[in-house]
Amino acid sequence: MAKSPGENGPRAPAAGGSLSGTRESLAPGPDAATADEVSSLGSDSEANGFAERRIDKFGFIVGSQGAEGALEDVPLEVLRQRESKWLDMLNNWDKWMAKKHKKIRLRCQKGIPPSLRGRAWQYLSGGKVKLQQNPGKFDELDTSPGDPKWLDVIERDLHRQFPFHEMFVSRGGHGQQDLFRVLKAYTLYRPEEGYCQAQAPIAAVLLMHMPAEQAFWCLVQICEKYLPGYYSEKLEAIQLDGEILFSLLQKVSPVAHKHLSWQKIDPLLYMTEWFMCAFTRTLPWSSVLRVWDMFFCEGVKIIFRVGLVLLKHALGSPEKLKACQGQYETIERLRSLSPKIMQEAFLVQEVIELPVTERQIEREHLIQLRRWQETRGKPKPPKEIQKKQQKQAKASGQLDKTPTPSQAKVVPAAGDAYPPQDVPPKDPAPQDPAPQDSAPQDSAPQDSAHHHSRESLTSQESEDTYL
Numbered sequence: 001m002a003k004s005p006g007e008n009g010p011r012a013p014a015a016g017g018s019l020s021g022t023r024e025s026l027a028p029g030p031d032a033a034t035a036d037e038v039s040s041l042g043s044d045s046e047a048n049g050f051a052e053r054r055i056d057k058f059g060f061i062v063g064s065q066g067a068e069g070a071l072e073d074v075p076l077e078v079l080r081q082r083e084s085k086w087l088d089m090l091n092n093w094d095k096w097m098a099k100k101h102k103k104i105r106l107r108c109q110k111g112i113p114p115s116l117r118g119r120a121w122q123y124l125s126g127g128k129v130k131l132q133q134n135p136g137k138f139d140e141l142d143t144s145p146g147d148p149k150w151l152d153v154i155e156r157d158l159h160r161q162f163p164f165h166e167m168f169v170s171r172g173g174h175g176q177q178d179l180f181r182v183l184k185a186y187t188l189y190r191p192e193e194g195y196c197q198a199q200a201p202i203a204a205v206l207l208m209h210m211p212a213e214q215a216f217w218c219l220v221q222i223c224e225k226y227l228p229g230y231y232s233e234k235l236e237a238i239q240l241d242g243e244i245l246f247s248l249l250q251k252v253s254p255v256a257h258k259h260l261s262w263q264k265i266d267p268l269l270y271m272t273e274w275f276m277c278a279f280t281r282t283l284p285w286s287s288v289l290r291v292w293d294m295f296f297c298e299g300v301k302i303i304f305r306v307g308l309v310l311l312k313h314a315l316g317s318p319e320k321l322k323a324c325q326g327q328y329e330t331i332e333r334l335r336s337l338s339p340k341i342m343q344e345a346f347l348v349q350e351v352i353e354l355p356v357t358e359r360q361i362e363r364e365h366l367i368q369l370r371r372w373q374e375t376r377g378k379p380k381p382p383k384e385i386q387k388k389q390q391k392q393a394k395a396s397g398q399l400d401k402t403p404t405p406s407q408a409k410v411v412p413a414a415g416d417a418y419p420p421q422d423v424p425p426k427d428p429a430p431q432d433p434a435p436q437d438s439a440p441q442d443s444a445p446q447d448s449a450h451h452h453s454r455e456s457l458t459s460q461e462s463e464d465t466y467l
Contacts, residue, residue: 090123104297105297109352111290131217141184159171165204167208183203222278230276243372244364245308256312284343286344310341315330320333
């Protein structure tokens with residue numbers, strides 16, 4: 001994923017006007033009357049001349065690359081029952097988080113009702129609490145001029161994000177404007193990280209389910225708590241996760257592992273886009289949403305499990321390898337996966353039943369981290385970035401305030417079950433109190449708690465936020 005702000009050289013302004021960095025400058029063009037007419041339409045697909053085309057239930061133009069064929073819809077009565085249950089959970093989040101974590105996980109595995117998915121993602125990720133703890137912060141970032149080196153790259157990427165979805169089909173339309181605002185705000189919120197192209201599809205998916213401000217804080221949680229270090233300049237976290245995935249594959253599918261080893265195919269060649277984009281560029285849309293439901297609830301282990309399932313079923317038998325005699329054929333097989341193994345019901349069930357535990361992932365993380373240190377030296381983990389972020393937050397008053405009574409018992413974050421990928425296991429952190437939850441999955445060494453922001457456990461975020 002390129003991060004260079006100067007790629008592709010100078011760029012001519014888009015026909016609809018340049019998104020120069022503040023909300024006021026995002027008007028589609030100088031013709032105010034035309035802009036008003038466009039803004040009054042129901043969707044950007046209508047504004048771009050696609051009103052006569054049918055839109056599927058996910059918002060994609062029927063017949064386009066992102067659209068799906070006939071789906072097995074959940075019976076209406078069942079859907080209404082699930083909505084009622086989720087409404088009860090969301091309206092009584094403290095109670096459910098205190099006593100019924102497993103029930104929430106099971107309901108996320110069954111799929112969050114579409115009408116409540118955006119709201120549920122905010123609760124599960126902690127984005128809702130982040131927003132409450134930082135009132136007005138997004139508006140401040142939104143109205144501030146951004147760094148020109150990032151604005152140009154972000155602008156060039158806008159039209160590449162789900163161009164056949166009704167929100168993003170219109171160049172300079174509402175969806176692209178909000179996407180620009182969210183990505184620009186993140187470069188200002190974390191200027192030391194800037195922008196990575198893989199963040200754009202993540203932000204776009206969030207915007208399909210919630211307003212820009214809520215999408216921004218969920219993006220912050222994904223980048224800092226669920227996948228810290230994934231979008232840093234050297235991408236060390238994703239490299240280490242590639243080694244972990246490949247090692248776990250030996251247990252899940254020895255045939256696939258042996259084949260990839262024999263052909264000397266680096267994991268980065270097939271898993272980088274899977275992991276960094278959280279499968280938004282890989283799976284059918286119904287499968288993407290189900291994977292994200294589980295991802296927000298259970299953390300990055302879901303990403304690993306999905307990757308292992310795809311590898312197992314794409315390369316896991318001698319019959320499937322007959323057509324993969326060389327590196328090129330193997331990479332093409334992984335880039336053009338069989339629709340059957342990506343089908344929603346099949347994939348979700350395989351992910352749930354995959355015999356890979358959190359303990360195994362944690363243990364493999366520690367092994368690969370030691371190997372990394374022996375061969376490449378100590379990696380620069382997201383922990384160092386997080387320390388810097390905490391200092392900046394304290395200086396600007398962003399750190400969380402004293403907990404309320406309902407915040408006194410801190411529980412592990414939903415995305416925190418798996419140990420931080422780039423954090424050395426022996427590095428003590430005495431200034432941060434350890435979480436009080438004694439669940440088995442959190443029994444690994446404290447500094448090996450994969451993919452969690454220390455701030456998310458030590459800044460007294462409320463227990464009604466995470467699993």
